[in-house]
Amino acid sequence: MNMDSKDKHQVGKNHHLYQAMAHATAGIVAMVREERNMRFHVLAAVVALLLGWWFRISSNDWLWLLLVIFLVFAAEFLNTVTEAVTDVMVNHQYNVDVKKAKDVAAGGVLLAACFAVVVGLIIFGPHLVDLVR
Numbered sequence: 001m002n003m004d005s006k007d008k009h010q011v012g013k014n015h016h017l018y019q020a021m022a023h024a025t026a027g028i029v030a031m032v033r034e035e036r037n038m039r040f041h042v043l044a045a046v047v048a049l050l051l052g053w054w055f056r057i058s059s060n061d062w063l064w065l066l067l068v069i070f071l072v073f074a075a076e077f078l079n080t081v082t083e084a085v086t087d088v089m090v091n092h093q094y095n096v097d098v099k100k101a102k103d104v105a106a107g108g109v110l111l112a113a114c115f116a117v118v119v120g121l122i123i124f125g126p127h128l129v130d131l132v133r
């Protein structure tokens with residue numbers, strides 16, 4: 001992951017809240033810019049949010065929807081961290097432990113995405129059935 005910022009040579013701790021926020025924001029921007037899967041998750045989240053608005057879902061449903069959206073995002077962020085750290089550790093050479101770490105991280109994203117699909121079906125399924133009736 002290439003996270004250019006004006007502090008790109010910084011290796012120590014952040015000194016101000018502003019600096020910490022700037023680096024955290026750079027991380028989010030880099031995820032969306034550089035990770036194709038993340039862009040897909042964002043698109044899916046936007047579609048789900050628009051459907052929620054269109055079908056006027058309940059507060060309880062909004063909570064579930066927001067929970068699964070952020071769960072998938074968090075899993076994808078951890079997946080990218082795992083890839084970046086392990087790639088540096090083995091300098092892109094084949095390594096069985098790196099394979100396990102990457103496969104497990106990817107499995108976490110898959111599980112979160114499956115959970116999101118199930119929640120989406122429970123929330124939107126009845127609305128979509130009503131729509132086609």
Ligand SMILES: Nc1ncnc2c1ncn2[C@@H]1O[C@H](COP(=O)(O)OP(=O)(O)OP(=O)(O)O)[C@@H](O)[C@H]1O
Nearest residue numbers: 037079083090092093094095096098099102103106
């Ligand atoms: N250094 C490595 N050593 C062993 N196996 C590796 C290594 N790098 C990648 N792999 C294998 O290749 C798979 C895909 O690798 P990686 O996650 O880096 O690529 P990717 O397809 O770009 O992932 P994503 O789409 O999540 O960004 C891993 O799940 C793992 O099985």
